[in-house]
Amino acid sequence: MKILLTGTAGFIGFHTVQKLINDGHEVVGLDSINDYYDVNLKYRRLAVTGIDGSAVEYNRPMRSSNMKGYRFVKMNLEDRENLHALMKAEKFDKVCNLAAQAGVRYSIDNPYAYIDANITGFINIIEGCRHFGVQHLVYASSSSVYGSNTAQPFSTSDNVDHPISLYAATKKANELMAHTYSHLYNIPTTGLRFFTVYGPWGRPDMAMFKFADLMRKGQPIDVYNFGKMERDFTFIADIVEGVCRVIYAGQMPNAGWDSDNPDPGSSSAPYKVYNIGNNKPVQLMYMIETLEKELGISAQKNLMPLQAGDVPKTYANIDDLVRDHGYRPDTSIEEGIRQFVKWYKEYHGI
Secondary structure: OEEEEEOOOOHHHHHHHHHHHHOOOEEEEEEOOOOOOOHHHHHHHHHHOOOOHHHOOEOOOEEOOOOOOEEEEEOOOOOHHHHHHHHHHHOOOEEEEOOOOOOOOHHHHOHHHHHHHHHHHHHHHHHHHHHOOOOEEEEEEEHHHHOOOOOOOEOOOOOOOOOOOHHHHHHHHHHHHHHHHHHHHOOOEEEEEEOOEEOOOOOOOOHHHHHHHHHHOOOOEEEHHHHOOEEOOEEHHHHHHHHHHHHHHOOOOOOOOOOOOOOOOEOOOOEEEEEEOOOOOEEHHHHHHHHHHHHOOOOOEEEOOOOOOOOOEOOEOOHHHHHHHOOOOOOOHHHHHHHHHHHHHHHHOO
């Protein structure tokens, strides 16, 4: 297949493009390479996939030097004209939209960045799918859409109308927009609610990477909710396997969908939402202890209350993923942290 994959300088997109190419597909990767976090990390990811960052120019496709079938384009999703020109020219079979403005806390101070990338960018993607014959749109949602929900584990059949951050609200909006297009135009769409992704080449704004950096520098780490936070930490390879299985499978309507008792996670239209999580929540303090052990460093802990926009616990119900795709993420937190620390030391030359 020919696949448009957005966010390929980002954490999940970087790993996903490698699997798609290894599986024999042709991929055009797209990323704005914004400065939300260190762009040097993004350029180093690009280099691994054979893209020379020093030669990247806006809206000029580049061929990978080491991955046959892979091309990269620097582009903003908000750039409707150039995005649609690309989609029209390439005639993609499928689109996987992993690009987004990420981060719960950042959305409190920088709301417009989320509207631009996550709302305007998403409508440009899905309009391109509508007009240029795309067979299936897969897109990144987030476990943050569960917001104020407390019933555990979180299920895609739960109502998710109470987000507690603008980031979460934009991801919920993506799901609503996708359903509308699936209903109106019969476009197969699948949303993926990721749960606390971590691993090699991860994002430095997320807890594991951030803690490792601070511990290495001998600086204290901020531990919110006094360490009682629980997260369904999901290893990157497990996320990528789930993403690719969904891309390859396509999406059909739920023939048993009942409009008198509507299931929010599926539809009579070709629309579905899945959780991808490890299905085993881990207390933040245990994650820190495991990280300390692998790094050989004791952390200075600054215990703090729950921060605005955060939820105390995430825990994914993945029954639908297991049923429909025969897949259950299974990397333990101990093994995942071991692999992360191995990469982290190599990356920093320590």
